[in-house]
Amino acid sequence: MSQHHLRLALATATAAALTGGLLTFATTAATAADSTKVAQADFNGDGIGDIATSAATSYVNGHKNAGQVVVLYGSKSGTTAANRSRINQDTAGVPGIAEAGDEFGAGLAYADFNGDGYTDLAVGSPGEKTGSDTNAGAVAILWGSAKGITGAGISVADPTPTTHDYWGKLLAAGDFDGDGTDDLAVGASTRTIWVFKGGFTTSGTHGAGYTINPPIQKGSDSFPYGPLNLTAGDVNGDGKTDLVVDGYNTTSSYGWNTNYWIPGSGVGLRAAATKVLKTGLVTGIGDINGDGYGDIVSGADWNGTLSDGTTVPDSAKGGKVNITYGTAAGPGTTAGVTQNSGTIPGVSESGDGFGWDLDLGDINGDGYQDLVVSAPDETIGKAVRTGQVTVLYGSKTGIRTASWAQVFNQSTPGVTGTDEKNDLFGADVKLDDVNGDGRADLIIGSYEDGGDGQVMYLPSNGTKIVTTGAHTISATAAGISTVGTPQFGALFAD
Numbered sequence: 001m002s003q004h005h006l007r008l009a010l011a012t013a014t015a016a017a018l019t020g021g022l023l024t025f026a027t028t029a030a031t032a033a034d035s036t037k038v039a040q041a042d043f044n045g046d047g048i049g050d051i052a053t054s055a056a057t058s059y060v061n062g063h064k065n066a067g068q069v070v071v072l073y074g075s076k077s078g079t080t081a082a083n084r085s086r087i088n089q090d091t092a093g094v095p096g097i098a099e100a101g102d103e104f105g106a107g108l109a110y111a112d113f114n115g116d117g118y119t120d121l122a123v124g125s126p127g128e129k130t131g132s133d134t135n136a137g138a139v140a141i142l143w144g145s146a147k148g149i150t151g152a153g154i155s156v157a158d159p160t161p162t163t164h165d166y167w168g169k170l171l172a173a174g175d176f177d178g179d180g181t182d183d184l185a186v187g188a189s190t191r192t193i194w195v196f197k198g199g200f201t202t203s204g205t206h207g208a209g210y211t212i213n214p215p216i217q218k219g220s221d222s223f224p225y226g227p228l229n230l231t232a233g234d235v236n237g238d239g240k241t242d243l244v245v246d247g248y249n250t251t252s253s254y255g256w257n258t259n260y261w262i263p264g265s266g267v268g269l270r271a272a273a274t275k276v277l278k279t280g281l282v283t284g285i286g287d288i289n290g291d292g293y294g295d296i297v298s299g300a301d302w303n304g305t306l307s308d309g310t311t312v313p314d315s316a317k318g319g320k321v322n323i324t325y326g327t328a329a330g331p332g333t334t335a336g337v338t339q340n341s342g343t344i345p346g347v348s349e350s351g352d353g354f355g356w357d358l359d360l361g362d363i364n365g366d367g368y369q370d371l372v373v374s375a376p377d378e379t380i381g382k383a384v385r386t387g388q389v390t391v392l393y394g395s396k397t398g399i400r401t402a403s404w405a406q407v408f409n410q411s412t413p414g415v416t417g418t419d420e421k422n423d424l425f426g427a428d429v430k431l432d433d434v435n436g437d438g439r440a441d442l443i444i445g446s447y448e449d450g451g452d453g454q455v456m457y458l459p460s461n462g463t464k465i466v467t468t469g470a471h472t473i474s475a476t477a478a479g480i481s482t483v484g485t486p487q488f489g490a491l492f493a494d
Contacts, residue, residue: 040361040432041110041119041493044148048074048436051443052121052149052493053428053455054105055475058486060088060098067104069123069142070478070488071149074434078441078457078469081477087142089125091151095140096128103127107139108493109232111173111182113200118144120200121493122156122184124168130161135221137167139186141200154204156184156196164188165221172494174232174241176264181207183268185243187227191218193245195269212271214260216247228257231494233285235294235326240264242330244283244296256313257281259298261331275331278314278322285326286360286369288394293326295398297371299355318347319354321373323399335398339375342401344390346378353377354390359494361431361440363460368394372442374426380409380419387425389444391465406465408444408458414467416456423448430492435459445489448474453488 040049051072060066068088072079089098098104107124114120121142130136142153158167170187177183181198184206188194191214197207219226229246236242242263249258259277262269280298288295301319304312314322314336321337339348348354354375363370371394376387388409393400410417410425417423428445435441439460448454452475459469475481475488 043071043119043121043144044073045118045144045146049432049434050074050119050148051079051430051432051434051455052108052110053445053489054108054491055453055480055486055488056103056106056491057484058488059481059483061090063098063100064484065101065103065127066098067102067106067125068480069105069108069121070480071121072455072473073148074436076435078435078459078471079443079455079473080471081473084478085149086479087149087151093151094142094153095155096125096138099129101127101129105491107168107171108491109171109173109184110493111184112144113141113173113182113184113198114143114202115181120144121149122171122173124171126166126169133161133165135165136161137165137169137188139168139171143202154200154202156186156206159194159209164190164192166225169225170227170230172230172232172243174243174264176241176243177266177268178238178240178264183207185230185232187230189219189221189226191216191226191247193227193230197268210268212262212269214245214247214262214271214274215250216245216258216260217250217255229281229283231283231285233294234264235261235285235296236263236328236330237293237326238264240266243269244277244285246281246283254310257300259283259296261296263330277324277331278334280322280355282355282357284358284360284371287326288323288360288369288371289325289396289398290368290394293328295326295369296324296331297358297360298322299358299373301353301356303350316348318349318352319356319375321355321358325398337392337399337401339390342405343403344392344401344405345407346388346390349379351377357426357428359429359431361433363391363431363440363465364393364463365439368396370394370431370440371399372429372431374429376424376426376446378409380411383419383423384421386410386419386421386423387427387446389426389429389442391442404464408465412467414470415458416470416472417448422450427490428492437462441465443492445492447487447490449482451485451487452476452482453480453486453490455489
């Protein structure tokens with residue numbers, strides 16, 4: 001989910017962020033930032049993948065939209081409500097205090113920032129007020145440990161707080177300079193992205209920082225918020241993490257939504273070597289065809305034409321997923337997938353939102369990264385915007401569209417719940433091994449119960465995603481107050 005304003009009213013909002021020129025669509029979508037082989041979080045070091053999600057607009061001790069984070073620890077049974085940590089700014093050790101509008105958890109990214117073998121969690125609070133500066137923003141790193149995420153952490157200070165707002169609305173982590181330590185990229189309301197080199201310590205120190213300025217519209221403290229998404233992954237296979245930045249371009253009157261690939265190098269991200277990619281607000285990076293290079297997958301969940309008949313670049317009715325295959329030189333050949341591709345179940349219909357969110361992981365252990373794509377605006381029967389997700393499998397030749405595709409919604413046999421209006425099943429999706437069998441399982445977030453939210457677990461049986469053993473975690477079960485619209489499960493960390 002987009003990391004400044006999660007879509008509070010996805011059911012009534014227009015399409016995702018499409019242009020920065022004539023149109024003013026809401027900027028809202030999830031992130032999917034993964035390495036070539038798709039690293040997963042293990043906050044407690046038990047060898048089983050964990051999931052970090054947020055309820056960034058939840059009440060905390062009476063404070064509206066203060067926000068909190070929930071870590072769901074993996075087990076042989078997958079993720080469960082009993083095995084979790086719930087963290088907010090009133091938790092001991094967490095920098096700051098819970099205040100109205102902070103939106104703690106609106107930005108999330110994970111990596112082993114201090115090199116102790118436990119995955120740590122970077123958390124953005126873009127609405128944090130500092131002194132008289134409303135929406136100044138804040139970033140914290142919460143340390144992993146044998147007990148998982150407990151609240152112990154540090155602040156990552158904003159080096160130039162007077163030049164922007166919403167510090168921490170976007171976060172991405174990776175080893176951009178290949179020195180063996182994880183770096184942190186932070187976005188705010190302008191096009192400038194700060195990158196902090198690795199070597200973070202529990203005392204709050206870290207490596208030197210530098211900035212990059214991708215060729216996107218600068219943004220402001222209102223619209224269009226500078227970068228819309230950050231995705232980290234190794235596209236060219238050189239062992240250094242690259243960064244894909246989404247934003248509005250400056251080369252057209254419409255200011256079309258555009259992605260830019262910025263390669264990593266021995267000195268960090270090289271903005272001078274930036275390459276233009278196809279459109280899509282949400283991006284994932286993983287090796288779909290097993291050639292050792294990260295493939296870039298971006299979801300353009302809007303329709304292919306505007307109301308005046310203008311054709312939207314690299315888009316399609318009902319949404320489209322654009323795939324750019326990686327090479328040693330970076331981005332290479334491209335392909336596109338819609339609900340009308342091959343034998344994928346379903347039909348492309350206006351406003352489905354196919355490509356709203358996506359993620360990659362190896363479901364069947366064949367060495368090819370598989371892809372899950374959500375369409376939370378999908379209408380099923382009379383249930384408007386009830387949502388569904390599609391699972392597509394990788395192969396030597398790329399994503400399979402002629403076979404193996406799976407579709408899940410709340411009317412699928414074995415899936416808990418029913419198709420209801422505005423459930424937005426697939427508000428966020430994640431493919432990670434959370435039961436320790438070496439195969440990626442499917443985690444699905446939704447806006448169940450009027451925006452309270454829910455997280456669903458569908459395991460892999462070693463060959464495909466199945467409903468046997470499926471279960472859900474509600475906001476209440478996760479310890480989240482259901483006053484207001486907490487949006488539990490609307491954003492998963494990458």
